[in-house]
Amino acid sequence: MASNQTPREPVDPPQEDEDLLDMDEIGEEIDEEGDHPMEGDDEDIQEEIQLQNDSIAHFDAHKDSIFCITQHPTNPAIIATGGGDDVGYIFDSTVEPGPVLPSSYQSEPRQQQERQGLAALKTLDGHTDSVNAVAFTQPHGEYVVTAGLDGKLRSWRHSKQGDWSAWDFVAEVGEVEEINWLAACPNPNQPNVVALGANDGSVWVYRIDAADSGNELNIVMTQYLHTASSTAGAWTPDGSLLATVSEDGSLYVWDVFESGQATVQLTAEDQRFEVEGGLYSVACSSTLAAVGGGEGNIRVVGLPQPADNAKKNKPGKGSNTQASSAGQILAALQAQTDGIETLSFSSPPLTLLAAGSVDGSIALFDTAHRFAVRRHIKEAHEEHAVVKVDFVRNSQKGGWLLTSAGMDGVVRRWDVRGGTTAAGQGFIKEWQGHRGGGEGGGILGFVQGGGGNRIVTAGDDSISLVFKTNIE
Secondary structure, eight states: OOOOSOOOOOOOOOOOOTTSOOGGGTTOOOOOOOOOOOTTGGGGOOOOOOOOOOOSEEEOOOSSOEEEEEEOSSOTTEEEEEETTSOEEEEEOOOOOOOOOOGGGOSSGGGSOOOOOOOEEEEEOOOSSOEEEEEEOTTTOOEEEEEETTSOEEEEEEOSTTOTTOEEEEEEEOOSSOEEEEEEOOOTTSTTEEEEEETTSOEEEEEEOTTSTTOSEEEEEEEOOOSSOEEEEEEOTTSSOEEEEETTSOEEEEOTTTTOSEEEEEOTTSTTTOOTTOEEEEEEOSSEEEEEEGGGOEEEEEOOOOHHHHHHTOTTSSOOOSGGGBTOEEEEEOOSSSOEEEEEEOOTTOOEEEEEETTSOEEEEETTTTTEEEEEETTTTTTSOEEEEEEOOSOTTTTOEEEEEETTSOEEEEEOSTTOOTTTTTEEEEEOOSOOTTSSOOEEEEEOTTTSSEEEEEETTSOEEEEEOOOO
């Protein structure tokens, strides 16, 4: 091979030098520390971040984090979101598959054709601060309601059947400084009712009726028993009771439509119920309320039963009286090490409670067997907080599918049945597309109605992604 060096004039043989290696030292190995980049080389290195994209569509109209998401009760393809850009949107998530992320996700967007984002069907505007709660009313989704850190509750009515862009503004109220949460009542006999909790601890329930001129947002109940911010609320599956929790560590269960009063009252003054740092999550089954707080603490409380069930369960009739457990602390659980962000009860016949923690784990408790820990998935989302867990409803899979999402930007699905391998912890599949992993793109919420065939996310990176799960 030819040399690239310029020939040099011959010189006399070199004299022996003590710095030169002897022949017997030639085989000695010399440690190498590798090449050292020259000063300034790192400025010329451009790191290209490759992101896995499992989504079939995306919605990118938001300009800030998407804080909340909801799904229409009769048409699960219709999604509403709200975000830190002080606005909400309605869009249709039903689209054909496409493999390409929006340009903001690509270091070299011109390398491939950008996928077009889903179009907004309706802009839900009028807020002056972040929209952090949104809900379609039940049972038919006649109204959509947004709530914000500006204290406003705003409502729109679907005005033309078959046209999902036709939503007419109805009314707004602004009774509080900030609204923290919003929950639509599932009671079919109490249509178009929503509950909310505020930063002053108050709880409000409204009935929406566009035909009631001047009183379109009618107050059904207002309560002020919480002494600090109301952090979460949940209806029982039949919509007869509303459970609310607060930073003050209290739980109240409200009989909204009968007495309008609290049928269960538990506060941090009861040391058995006390959770240091307050309560931040709540979920209800037909007989139980579970609340979550700091350091992995969960309390499970019995709920009052409807009058007809109470009659059937009279003492002496061979029944263990569920009615007698109303308001009793049935369990104090602590399988996880950090705050409980999310709780979800399975649907019958399964008897499981799932809890997602800031420590990145998911715990499954068996409510029919003294709340024994059936599984503790310690690295469900590695070291990133689990933001939401939710059992799949109305699925041919029998309700044993659990979906989770976290600040790692990943959606995962789990088989919660017994007998799964310990190594897999019941893991089935995951879907990626959000930045996550400390890149400011975790998932702040998701919906999976309609049997769990599609999962639609609310991203901290201002993107909503649609994943097809192919449940048979």
